[in-house]
Amino acid sequence: MNETSIPFWRDERVLQWIAQIIFLVAVVGFLWYLYHNMITALAQRGLLPSFHFLSLTAGFDIGEHLIPYSRSSTYGRAFLVGILNTIEVSALGIVFATILGVILGVMRLSTNWLINKIASIYIEIIRNVPLLVLLVFWYTGVFLQMPRLKQAKILPGPTIVSNRGIAMPWGKPTATWHTYLYILLVGLILAAIVWWRLTTIGKRTGRMPLVTVWSTLTFLGVAALGWIGLVLFAHQAPLALDTPYIKGLRTVGGLELTPEFMALFSGLVFYTAAFIAEVVRAGIQSVSKGQIEAARALGLNGFQTLRLVVFPQALRVIVPPMTSQYLNLTKNSSLAVFIGFPDLYSVAGTIHNQTGRAVEVTTLMMAVYLSFSLATSVFMNWYNKKIRLVER
Amino acid sequence: MMNRNQEQYTTGEVLAPPTERYTVLGWLKKNLFSTWYYTLLTLLTLYVLYIIIKPTLVWVFTQAQWQVVVVNLRLFMVGQYPADQIFRIWIALHLLAFTAGLAWAIWLPRSRRIGAFLLLIPLGFAALPFISTFSHINWVIFDLAALAGWGLGTWKPKAMRRPLIVLLLAYFPILILLILGVQPLLKIVKTNLWGGLLLTMLLAVVGITVSFPLGILLALGRKSELPIVKLFSILYIEIIRGVPLVTVLFMAQLMLPLFLPPQIKIDNVIRAMAGIVLFSAAYMAENVRGGLQAIPKGQYEAAWALGLNGFQTTFFIILPQALRNVIPVLVNQFIALFKDTSLVAIVGLLDLLGIASTVLAQPAFIGKQREVYLFIALIYWVFSYAMSYASRRLEVALGVGER
Numbered sequence: 018m019n020e021t022s023i024p025f026w027r028d029e030r031v032l033q034w035i036a037q038i039i040f041l042v043a044v045v046g047f048l049w050y051l052y053h054n055m056i057t058a059l060a061q062r063g064l065l066p067s068f069h070f071l072s073l074t075a076g077f078d079i080g081e082h083l084i085p086y087s088r089s090s091t092y093g094r095a096f097l098v099g100i101l102n103t104i105e106v107s108a109l110g111i112v113f114a115t116i117l118g119v120i121l122g123v124m125r126l127s128t129n130w131l132i133n134k135i136a137s138i139y140i141e142i143i144r145n146v147p148l149l150v151l152l153v154f155w156y157t158g159v160f161l162q163m164p165r166l167k168q169a170k171i172l173p174g175p176t177i178v179s180n181r182g183i184a185m186p187w188g189k190p191t192a193t194w195h196t197y198l199y200i201l202l203v204g205l206i207l208a209a210i211v212w213w214r215l216t217t218i219g220k221r222t223g224r225m226p227l228v229t230v231w232s233t234l235t236f237l238g239v240a241a242l243g244w245i246g247l248v249l250f251a252h253q254a255p256l257a258l259d260t261p262y263i264k265g266l267r268t269v270g271g272l273e274l275t276p277e278f279m280a281l282f283s284g285l286v287f288y289t290a291a292f293i294a295e296v297v298r299a300g301i302q303s304v305s306k307g308q309i310e311a312a313r314a315l316g317l318n319g320f321q322t323l324r325l326v327v328f329p330q331a332l333r334v335i336v337p338p339m340t341s342q343y344l345n346l347t348k349n350s351s352l353a354v355f356i357g358f359p360d361l362y363s364v365a366g367t368i369h370n371q372t373g374r375a376v377e378v379t380t381l382m383m384a385v386y387l388s389f390s391l392a393t394s395v396f397m398n399w400y401n402k403k404i405r406l407v408e409r
Numbered sequence: 410m411m412n413r414n415q416e417q418y419t420t421g422e423v424l425a426p427p428t429e430r431y432t433v434l435g436w437l438k439k440n441l442f443s444t445w446y447y448t449l450l451t452l453l454t455l456y457v458l459y460i461i462i463k464p465t466l467v468w469v470f471t472q473a474q475w476q477v478v479v480v481n482l483r484l485f486m487v488g489q490y491p492a493d494q495i496f497r498i499w500i501a502l503h504l505l506a507f508t509a510g511l512a513w514a515i516w517l518p519r520s521r522r523i524g525a526f527l528l529l530i531p532l533g534f535a536a537l538p539f540i541s542t543f544s545h546i547n548w549v550i551f552d553l554a555a556l557a558g559w560g561l562g563t564w565k566p567k568a569m570r571r572p573l574i575v576l577l578l579a580y581f582p583i584l585i586l587l588i589l590g591v592q593p594l595l596k597i598v599k600t601n602l603w604g605g606l607l608l609t610m611l612l613a614v615v616g617i618t619v620s621f622p623l624g625i626l627l628a629l630g631r632k633s634e635l636p637i638v639k640l641f642s643i644l645y646i647e648i649i650r651g652v653p654l655v656t657v658l659f660m661a662q663l664m665l666p667l668f669l670p671p672q673i674k675i676d677n678v679i680r681a682m683a684g685i686v687l688f689s690a691a692y693m694a695e696n697v698r699g700g701l702q703a704i705p706k707g708q709y710e711a712a713w714a715l716g717l718n719g720f721q722t723t724f725f726i727i728l729p730q731a732l733r734n735v736i737p738v739l740v741n742q743f744i745a746l747f748k749d750t751s752l753v754a755i756v757g758l759l760d761l762l763g764i765a766s767t768v769l770a771q772p773a774f775i776g777k778q779r780e781v782y783l784f785i786a787l788i789y790w791v792f793s794y795a796m797s798y799a800s801r802r803l804e805v806a807l808g809v810g811e812r
């Protein structure tokens with residue numbers, strides 16, 4: 018029976034394995050060649066790869082940091098500051114870009130000619146200009162051209178707008194802030210209970226109450242009651258209003274936003290919103306007209322149609338491209354270096370200039386960005402699976 | 410009425426639906442003031458627009474000093490490219506115009522009006538008062554070259570098909586030879602002298618052209634049945650797509666010289682090009698994969714049934730169909746790359762954006778950021794918008810998704 022089988026040199030399975038082994042040898046050989054060159058070059062300079070430098074003193078300042086940082090901190094800590102700054106600007110950027118993007122997307126569908134045209138012109142302008150040009154223009158042409166601090170514009174609040182940035186009133190934690198955090202936690206738990214209870218009732222009776230609205234109200238109610246209680250019994254509100262004022266050449270108090278942060282943040286938001294608007298528009302337009310007509314025929318009103326029929330279906334089309342927009346925004350935040358905001362890339366660049374450790378810095382930086390991308394896409398894939406059409 | 414309906418039924422002729430016609434007031438009422446809240450919204454928007462647009466226009470026409478752009482126009486366009494060699498760039502442009510004219514005649518024979526409109530743009534450039542006589546003449550030649558190509562294509566559309574393809578394929582090497590130079594004929598212009606819009610364009614063109622074959626290979630690798638090949642392709646594509654372009658450029662600037670044997674020295678521009686190619690290849694691979702996935706399985710089966718082997722199936726049956734579907738996406742990728750090349754300014758190259766900081770450092774033009782960056786943004790916008798418009802037309806002309 019085996020006598021008629023083909024010889025092994027013409028057996029496709031064997032050939033495939035041989036091809037793969039050749040490929041593997043070629044790729045690994047090529048990579049080894051590059052690695053060998055690199056090690057030789059580095060050894061000549063006395064810079065063999067090691068991550069030991071991360072525990073050395075950095076000795077440079079970083080303008081903005083979310084965790085305590087000074088000149089005497091280590092390179093590792095400087096990296097961490099950069100990572101946190103990147104996360105901060107990306108997270109805020111994602112939230113605001115989504116809001117602005119949805120507004121623009123809905124404007125783009127408006128039957129009001131003026132609103133519609135404004136949205137489409139905005140989208141066409143923003144999408145065809147590089148983000149970096151937009152950021153530089155925004156930074157040097159708008160935020161740095163604000164009046165000097167002496168002639169600063171004082172907006173109601175008081176919010177002080179000058180070429181040193183924007184300072185606005187902000188809450189400052191007082192002695193009772195910790196207690197208040199516990200009250201907020203209780204509120205969160207209560208809201209979760211309300212959520213679970215209403216959902217079960219909804220499932221049993223077939224009439225789903227406004228779950229989100231009620232649980233939000235519960236949380237807000239507990240938060241408000243806690244605040245009033247603390248004021249009445251502990252005679253101190255958990256947050257004190259901290260208003261900024263001008264002292265010499267700088268502003269003191271309140272929330273200070275540097276021009277670099279503002280330029281990067283608003284640039285990212287304005288840019289990404291134009292892309293998100295197109296995603297949202299395509300999503301809403303993908304819901305067929307018959308669905309809306311059917312919902313109307315069943316007696317749903319306009320809001321119910323939107324909430325129960327249009328949105329859940331549009332979301333399925335929106336989520337995948339939205340994920341890539343979020344990822345793009347996170348990756349685009351690396352352009353901060355051009356306008357001097359100390360994000361991951363910028364800090365890594367400074368570290369490289371000081372230590373000359375190109376390989377380690379590049380590796381670390383790429384690994385961090387890669388894990389951001391991975392984390393975002395894992396979360397969005399999970400969410401996408403949750404809202405996906407349940408097919409038989 | 411009855412009569413007409415009957416007539417319609419008997420002759421089988423279908424009348425076009427009635428077009429809506431409005432008076433100006435009727436149009437306004439329908440589109441701007443249909444309900445009270447729309448009226449409110451419209452008025453509010455008009456007010457906001459007035460607040461934003463009026464000072465902008467006042468600034469653009471009265472306060473802005475555009476002298477900085479006029480004086481440095483050559484720097485913005487070609488950077489430090491030697492003045493006595495600029496004719497080479499013009500030759501490349503005229504050849505491009507000729508090719509475009511030919512392609513227009515063959516692929517878009519019906520869109521004459523838009524073609525004529527496009528011809529007006531170079532004439533508009535030629536009419537600019539502040540450019541040199543040499544440039545005036547060359548813009549006119551540019552139009553004439555386009556017209557010559559179009560005339561040739563209209564005269565012999567069938568016979569010109571093949572030369573057009575050859576011209577398109579040969580354009581890239583010719584372009585590089587023209588700009589870089591060939592030793593005995595044309596003086597070599599080192600890449601560190603390339604700059605401005607010229608460098609931006611070249612980075613994008615080199616990026617898309619060189620990453621094209623790489624992308625095809627990666628896409629085929631990702632669809633391959635060989636697990637090791639597949640694994641490496643996926644790893645490469647996903648790693649590159651997961652990191653920002655600046656980090657790839659950073660790596661290309663700093664690590665590429667380390668990877669190469671010490672006797673090979675490459676300059677900044679080539680390193681940036683390498684970075685852009687490596688980056689673009691991953692995205693190209695995903696686009697090509699999209700094209701590959703659109704090919705029905707029957708095509709593979711039919712090819713096998715005809716006795717073609719794997720190589721033949723891929724290169725003679727699958728790829729030609731997949732790549733045809735991918736063309737519009739490729740144009741979009743080119744536009745994205747064209748915009749992305751601005752990031753080379755971060756690693757210190759003097760592209761259109763990078764040259765701006767040089768211009769702004771001139772003592773005479775300190776503090777002219779708004780003028781300079783607006784001008785640059787305008788250039789980027791015009792090119793990207795024109796290309797995306799063309800790509801939408803191309804999509805219709807190629808009939809993607811219809812066959």
